[in-house]
Amino acid sequence: MARELPYIAAIGEAVHQEMERDESVLYFGQNLATNDEDPFLKAFGSDRVRVTPISETAEIGMAIGAAFAGYRPVVQLYMAEFMLVAMDQVVNEAPRFHYMTGGQVKVPIVLQAGYGFTAGWAGQHTGSIYGMFLGVPGLKVAVPATPADAKGLMTASIRDDNPVVFFHHYLLTLEHGDVPEGEHVVPLGEAAIVREGSDVTIVAIGWMLGKALAAAEQLAGEGVQAEVIDPRTLAPLDTATILQSVEKTGRLVVVDQSTRHGSAAAVIAAEVASDGFSSLKAPVQLVTALDATVPYSEPMEAYLLPDEAKIVDAVQQAVGATVAA
Amino acid sequence: MAERLDSDVGLELLRTMWRIRVFEERVGELTRADEVHGLIHLSVGQEAVAAGVCSQLRADDAVYSNHRAHGHAIAKGASLELVLAELMGRDSGLCRGVGGSMHLVDVEHGLMGATGVVGGNVPLALGSALAGRLLGGDQAAVVFFGDGAVQGGIFVESVNLATLWRLPVVLVCENNGFAEFTPRSAHTNVERVSDVVAPYDLERETVDGNDVGAVHAAFGRFLAEARGGGGPMLLECLTHRLRGHYEGDPQRYREALAAEEWQELDPILRLQRRGAEEGWLDASTPGRLEQEAREQVEEAVGFARESPFPPASLTSELVYA
Secondary structure, eight states: OEEEEEHHHHHHHHHHHHHHHOTTEEEEETTSOOSTTOHHHHHHHHHHEEEOOSOHHHHHHHHHHHHHTTOEEEEEEEEHHHHGGGHIIIIIITTTHHHHTTTSOOOOOEEEEEEOOTTTOGGGSOOOGGGGGTTSTTOEEEOOOSHHHHHHHHHHHHHSSSOEEEEEEGGGTTOEEEEESSOOOOOTTOOEEEEOOSSEEEEEOTTHHHHHHHHHHHHHHTTOOEEEEEOSEEETTOHHHHHHHHHHHOOEEEEEEEESTTOHHHHHHHHHHHHSGGGOSSOOEEEEEOSSOOOSSHHHHHHHSOOHHHHHHHHHHHHHOOOOO | OOOOOOHHHHHHHHHHHHHHHHHHHHHHHHHHTTSSOSOOOOOTTOHHHHHHHHTTOOTTSEEEEOSSOHHHHHHTTOOHHHHHHHHTTOTTSTTTTSSOGGGOOBGGGTEEEEOSSTTTTHHHHHHHHHHHHHHTOOOOEEEEEEGGGGGSHHHHHHHHHHHHTTOOEEEEEEEOSEETTEEGGGTOSOOOHHHHTGGGOOEEEEEETTOHHHHHHHHHHHHHHHHTTOOOEEEEEEOOOOSOSSTTOOOTTSOOOOHHHHHHHOHHHHHHHHHHHHTSOOTTHHHHHHHHHHHHHHHHHHHHHHSOOOOTTHHHHTTOO
């Protein structure tokens, strides 16, 4: 049975259900349980639900050490940027230990990090910074775009034996959608074909998925049928689903709220250029943020970011262009 | 003078220190011969800290080490064969040749993590301590770090959290006076590491880290408290790194110790003098222990030389668990 839930509640439901199911799941974070009525604290107690000081490095490092002993900590970091102060733990410790020990240890931790809050939150609370983690072997990266996927990917992240950075989009926080009750798992590494089409493939990440679907509706009115794919996880990346779609459509537009250099869009474009070049009938189009820090002022913010019109424009260019045989 | 060392304890500490000393000196030779081929940091001169601490731990007590990890691994029970094979990049090594000198891990013996970024190991030990407490056992966690780690924010964050949550972890600082290539005085105005943590209300003690008996006694007290539900504690061991920061370091930043001066400081010679004075060490035992260590290390060299390198396919097999 599914019922409507907001995206953020779907994530909370996944954590709660996994904590009920598995006593080894712990929950760490700043301001996590601010009063005795907190539902996590009431259900699981202060041994498993632990309010931390503003010490991301120590929080994440401690989670790794507890994971060595078999625990599965979820560290709630709130803002993805807050993870940057703990990069040694995120990049050098958590994802490298299984590898460097020849497989002796596992590090099943989830780093829950909100991102992309482009609503006047200015330069240090708005970044879509998942791209920089794609160069970190051993780390998995989830980027849910819907409430159902948010629940399913969080469940899979907690059950995974590897460190997972779970990026939830702040502008989707209160978006509602059907979410299955009870156990719901979306495997890490499986993209979803959200809309089928034959003329162009649009790969859209996170908040961009809704904009891509709106653009696809508009384009359908012009006789262009877009296939829309949500990668759902960026590491591992389901390149096969994207390549199969491009084989069918011959055209690729990648929509990503990140700055272009270091974006997931650049990685996806490179994979298709490398392994799907013979399918392409037109140059790959990237619709990303400009390579600039997100500004405070609202019109400037809009200027910098991808939107529906920019996606439509990119698709029209892809469809209009043909590669000489 | 402290009370007389128990003869079994004294002999075991001496045996461990000789194993570390001979191993480290042999690794230095193998490095110069390029048989050990990576970045190597030796702990010659600091053996008393590793031996005095690890000899009292069980396999289920997690130990975290740093870039200077060989002595800690040996003292915690890792096999000389497997450590040396790891340093020579072999598939039979502790970490299948993937980790190397700075990342020695031996889960079976509770050596949980050697990390190569200064200070990166400290919060990991807190996690082990927390897990031990949640599991309801009496295990303790120990983390070794140098005086150079103390000036990093990660250290202060970890001390704050460990004291806030009363975690059973013993923070063992090997204060050899040098953070890589520069003396402590170039890093901080606080001379003693144990003074850095003073406001946090944790038990702390500074000992002569080249006096293995002193390390053993102080750590033993802290360990008993951690087993009984106490913690955290900080043990600062003042010691001396006889060799450079890494093998090949020209050490232009300091004067070499005079041989007579080192005779006074050498933790092995000091323990041997003490054993003779206290009557639990006869004249032939030091030579025998050294010889035993040499034979064990040569066996390890032979084992490592005969071991194959890891298969290339291991690269992708190990990326994800």
